[in-house]
Amino acid sequence: MEKNEDVTLMTETYQEMFKRVKDKGEGVFIPFMVAGDPDFETSLEIIKKMVEGGADALEIGFPFSDPVADGQTVQSADLRALNAGMTTDKCFEFIRRIREFTEIPIGLLVYYNLIYQRGINKFYEDALKSGVNGVLAADLPPEEAEESVKAARKHGIDPIFLAAQTTSNERLKQIAEMCSGFLYVVSVMGVTGARSEVKTSSVELVERMRSHTDLPLCVGFGISKPEHVAEVIKAGADGAIIGSALINIVEENLKDKTVLLDKVKEACAELKNATRIQG
Amino acid sequence: MIESGKFGKYGGVFVPELIIPALEELEKAFLKYKDDEKFNEELQYYLKEFAGRPTALYYAKNLSEKLGCKIYLKREDMLHTGAHKINNTLGQGLLAKYMGKTRLIAETGAGQHGIATAVVGANFKIPVEVYMGSEDVERQKLNVFRMEISGAKVLPVHSGSKTLKDAINEAFRDWITNIETTHYLIGTTMGPHPYPTMVKHFQSVIGQEARKQILEKEGKLPDAAIACVGGGSNAMGLFSGFLDDEEVDLIGVEGGGEGVETDKTGATLCKGTEGVLHGSLSYVLQNQDGQIKEASSVSAGLDYPGVGPEHAYLHTSGRAKYVAVTNEEALRGFELLSKYEGIIPALESSHAVAYAEKYAKMPENKGKTIIVNLSGRGDKDMFLVAKEMGEEL
Numbered sequence: 001m002e003k004n005e006d007v008t009l010m011t012e013t014y015q016e017m018f019k020r021v022k023d024k025g026e027g028v029f030i031p032f033m034v035a036g037d038p039d040f041e042t043s044l045e046i047i048k049k050m051v052e053g054g055a056d057a058l059e060i061g062f063p064f065s066d067p068v069a070d071g072q073t074v075q076s077a078d079l080r081a082l083n084a085g086m087t088t089d090k091c092f093e094f095i096r097r098i099r100e101f102t103e104i105p106i107g108l109l110v111y112y113n114l115i116y117q118r119g120i121n122k123f124y125e126d127a128l129k130s131g132v133n134g135v136l137a138a139d140l141p142p143e144e145a146e147e148s149v150k151a152a153r154k155h156g157i158d159p160i161f162l163a164a165q166t167t168s169n170e171r172l173k174q175i176a177e178m179c180s181g182f183l184y185v186v187s188v189m190g191v192t193g194a195r196s197e198v199k200t201s202s203v204e205l206v207e208r209m210r211s212h213t214d215l216p217l218c219v220g221f222g223i224s225k226p227e228h229v230a231e232v233i234k235a236g237a238d239g240a241i242i243g244s245a246l247i248n249i250v251e252e253n254l255k256d257k258t259v260l261l262d263k264v265k266e267a268c269a270e271l272k273n274a275t276r277i278q279g
Numbered sequence: 280m281i282e283s284g285k286f287g288k289y290g291g292v293f294v295p296e297l298i299i300p301a302l303e304e305l306e307k308a309f310l311k312y313k314d315d316e317k318f319n320e321e322l323q324y325y326l327k328e329f330a331g332r333p334t335a336l337y338y339a340k341n342l343s344e345k346l347g348c349k350i351y352l353k354r355e356d357m358l359h360t361g362a363h364k365i366n367n368t369l370g371q372g373l374l375a376k377y378m379g380k381t382r383l384i385a386e387t388g389a390g391q392h393g394i395a396t397a398v399v400g401a402n403f404k405i406p407v408e409v410y411m412g413s414e415d416v417e418r419q420k421l422n423v424f425r426m427e428i429s430g431a432k433v434l435p436v437h438s439g440s441k442t443l444k445d446a447i448n449e450a451f452r453d454w455i456t457n458i459e460t461t462h463y464l465i466g467t468t469m470g471p472h473p474y475p476t477m478v479k480h481f482q483s484v485i486g487q488e489a490r491k492q493i494l495e496k497e498g499k500l501p502d503a504a505i506a507c508v509g510g511g512s513n514a515m516g517l518f519s520g521f522l523d524d525e526e527v528d529l530i531g532v533e534g535g536g537e538g539v540e541t542d543k544t545g546a547t548l549c550k551g552t553e554g555v556l557h558g559s560l561s562y563v564l565q566n567q568d569g570q571i572k573e574a575s576s577v578s579a580g581l582d583y584p585g586v587g588p589e590h591a592y593l594h595t596s597g598r599a600k601y602v603a604v605t606n607e608e609a610l611r612g613f614e615l616l617s618k619y620e621g622i623i624p625a626l627e628s629s630h631a632v633a634y635a636e637k638y639a640k641m642p643e644n645k646g647k648t649i650i651v652n653l654s655g656r657g658d659k660d661m662f663l664v665a666k667e668m669g670e671e672l
Contacts, residue, residue: 064569064570065439065570065571066439066444066445066448066556066557066571067448068294068295068448068451068452068455068557069295069297069455071452072438075438075439079439082570087568088568088569111555111569112293112555113554113555113556113563113565113569113571114568114569116553116554116555116560116569117554117565117567117568117569118568118569138295139293139294139295139555139558140293141292141293141294141295141296141299143280143283143291143292143299144291144292144293161296162295162296162297163296164296164297165297166296166297166299166300166301166458167296167299167300168300171299175296186296186297189297189455189456189457189458190297190452190455190456191452191455191456
């Protein structure tokens with residue numbers, strides 16, 4: 001346990017990371033991957049490649065049997081991971097193993113039942129011990145989040161929230177008060193999944209959110225290409241989160257691990273590169 | 280949200296942020312129209328003329344003689360489309376119309392809710408799309424056809440366990456994507472607030488009628504009210520008429536599947552634990568980590584690993600009692616009612632009938648008055664039952 005706590009101390013906070021990246025004149029690139037997809041060890045190697053490819057932070061999904069906010073791609077990844085034997089214990093072990101090779105911020109994307117079953121306080125305690133910086137529960141709106149936010153704060157973990165086009169300015173204020181680390185801006189009306197273009201409405205969305213909060217804004221859902229990343233960064237977002245497009249690479253290359261890892265690293269490098277737009 | 284939607288600690292709004300504004304809009308509309316004279320007049324008209332309310336409270340003489348109790352059947356099976364589901368789909372369909380929604384989506388297990396939504400959509404001229412697990416599409420071919428003939432589009436769901444739970448996941452995804460135009464017509468007392476409260480409201484007509492009818496026939500309240508529980512809408516409807524009458528035993532009968540001691544069961548309250556699924560905190564069948572298990576019951580309508588949050592509340596507060604009946608026992612209930620009364624119950628309702636027999640046979644219950652909610656008719660299950668009995672149709 002002590003060793004883990006030492007690891008936690010070495011991690012970079014979201015605040016430090018956003019400042020570091022901004023000082024370089026770049027946007028933040030956050031890849032998403034489901035812990036244990038397609039299996040524990042391969043998944044860990046994938047994360048390593050993401051870091052080598054230039055990830056500024058990581059978003060790690062704990063697999064859930066019924067992920068209603070996610071599309072087909074993430075659901076398939078969840079099922080692959082669960083079938084490969086992932087449990088919440090193993091997910092935390094997974095984070096600890098990531099901490100052996102990187103200090104960049106790690107955020108969890110979970111469904112609330114996983115937190116609830118473990119015991120809210122214990123979940124955040126374990127998250128801290130394994131080296132997690134932030135937790136976003138996809139199906140936990142501010143209405144139900146009081147206890148979780150309290151537990152998160154107690155353990156020095158940033159509670160991260162979603163904000164969407166449908167979120168009114170009034171709600172946005174409420175969400176921003178509970179949220180720290182960054183605000184996860186949902187760019188589309190829909191579930192996660194790669195889409196061919198970024199809608200102009202997401203540009204307007206970033207602008208609207210920017211006028212209501214000082215939190216770093218990271219745009220996700222539907223972002224799949226370097227052009228999309230460049231576009232949302234140009235629109236004023238601090239970062240972009242890419243999941244399904246990367247998971248597609250995993251799914252398409254399950255038979256050849258070397259190719260899989262090379263392609264993930266290459267894709268991440270391209271996506272990171274797209275954040276380096278000259279203002 | 281205006282109200283918290285909590286029953287004790289159960290219920291709530293555990294949904295992705297994108298859904299919240301739609302729930303707010305729905306709650307507002309529901310609170311406004313549930314007491315609106317014009318809305319209620321229109322709803323009453325449809326309930327009476329289209330659905331066939333009020334339904335009878337039928338004294339099952341033969342069964343009563345056999346079991347040594349007074350057994351009354353609340354005949355929701357006599358409604359248009361053959362089940363209580365129409366009460367709720369008419370209510371929500373009308374609400375959707377008042378809200379200006381141009382598309383209805385629904386999920387269905389056995390098909391009863393899908394059909395009830397399809398006919399309401401046809402009648403109200405609102406296009407309907409119904410998500411249905413591909414395994415249920417196979418099991419309930421006749422009902423798929425009935426939905427399609429009313430103009431609804433049936434969308435088979437191939438993910439996960441390919442049953443009701445996964446159909447609900449897909450319906451939620453659809454709703455997240457099309458939230459401005461679409462009303463998600465949830466068929467039972469589950470889901471995020473305001474659904475459990477709203478569905479109970481539209482189903483409470485069962486309990487109101489039953490209460491009045493039993494007082495007319497017996498001059499007193501029943502000793503017990505028994506109903507099957509999948510998501511829990513017909514049970515909530517019946518129970519709502521007697522919730523404040525502590526002397527009335529409220530008994531919910533879950534799909535025990537192959538037995539609550541096995542892994543093949545749908546008995547969420549009897550075997551499950553507290554958890555969050557599909558928008559509310561209630562009881563769910565899950566593993567230690569909170570991964571949702573697949574439910575199992577001979578009846579597709581009871582094959583759901585969750586249950587409405589108000590039932591979780593009634594369970595933990597002790598106001599209602601929840602029991603499980605196995606597939607085998609349910610089939611016996613099916614035969615019993617068919618043979619003694621000439622009424623063929625849905626397999627869901629057969630669970631309630633089977634437990635009524637058990638209840639009546641307990642020495643302390645001799646001579647008691649029991650209302651059994653006959654939530655639906657058994658036509659849809661004939662092929663399945665015949666197969667179980669070794670017959671080929």
